[in-house]
Amino acid sequence: MAKQPGKVESAEAAKYAALSRDIEECRQEPGSTLDMLHAVQRHFGYLEPQAVGMVAEALGLTKAQLYGVATFYTMFFFEPKPPVIARVCVNLSCHLRGAQEILHTLEEAAKQQHDAFEVEEVMCLGLCEQAPALLVNEEAVGQVSAEEALAKVQACVTTING
Known part of the structure; x- marks a missing residue:
C-alpha cells in the first residue's frame, strides 16, 4: 500500500x-532551552534540523549553539530512531543482578524483530536499589528478569505500532 502524500x-x-x-509555552520561562529541545524530540523522535531551527x-x-548544548546530553538523538528504546543499566548493581542476560535477550529480540526497537547499554540510571533496571522509553522498570524486560518492551512496541 503506497503512502498517501496528503496524509504524510x-x-x-x-x-x-x-x-x-510548545515553543510559545516554553518561551516565557527562563532556561527553557532543554525543554524546547525535548519538545522537538518528543514530536519528531529526534532533533529534526528544521525544528531545531524553529x-x-x-x-x-544559532542552530550550532543549540547543537552544542544538545551534544552534551546522551538522551538527545540526531537521526531518526525506532519509537521504542530500551536502555539497560550495566553498572555494578545491575550487572550483579543479571543485566547482561537482559541486555542479551533484548538485543537478540531486536534483531529478530527487524529493529522494531533499539537497545542501548548505559552505565547508570540511578536506580541501583531496583537492580537490574532499564528504561523503556522514559519509563523506569526495575527488579525484572530478562523475560519480564522483554515483555515490557514488546508491550510498548505493540502499543506504539497499534
Whole structure:
C-alpha cells in the first residue's frame, strides 16, 4: 500500500504546529532551552534540523549553539530512531543482578524483530536499589528478569505500532 502524500504532509504539519505551541509555552520561562529541545524530540523522535531551527529562532540563538548544548546530553538523538528504546543499566548493581542476560535477550529480540526497537547499554540510571533496571522509553522498570524486560518492551512496541 503506497503512502498517501496528503496524509504524510498533514502529519508533518501537525508536528510543526504542535512544536510551535510548545515553543510559545516554553518561551516565557527562563532556561527553557532543554525543554524546547525535548519538545522537538518528543514530536519528531529526534532533533529534526528544521525544528531545531524553529527553536533557535525563538531563543535568538544559532542552530550550532543549540547543537552544542544538545551534544552534551546522551538522551538527545540526531537521526531518526525506532519509537521504542530500551536502555539497560550495566553498572555494578545491575550487572550483579543479571543485566547482561537482559541486555542479551533484548538485543537478540531486536534483531529478530527487524529493529522494531533499539537497545542501548548505559552505565547508570540511578536506580541501583531496583537492580537490574532499564528504561523503556522514559519509563523506569526495575527488579525484572530478562523475560519480564522483554515483555515490557514488546508491550510498548505493540502499543506504539497499534
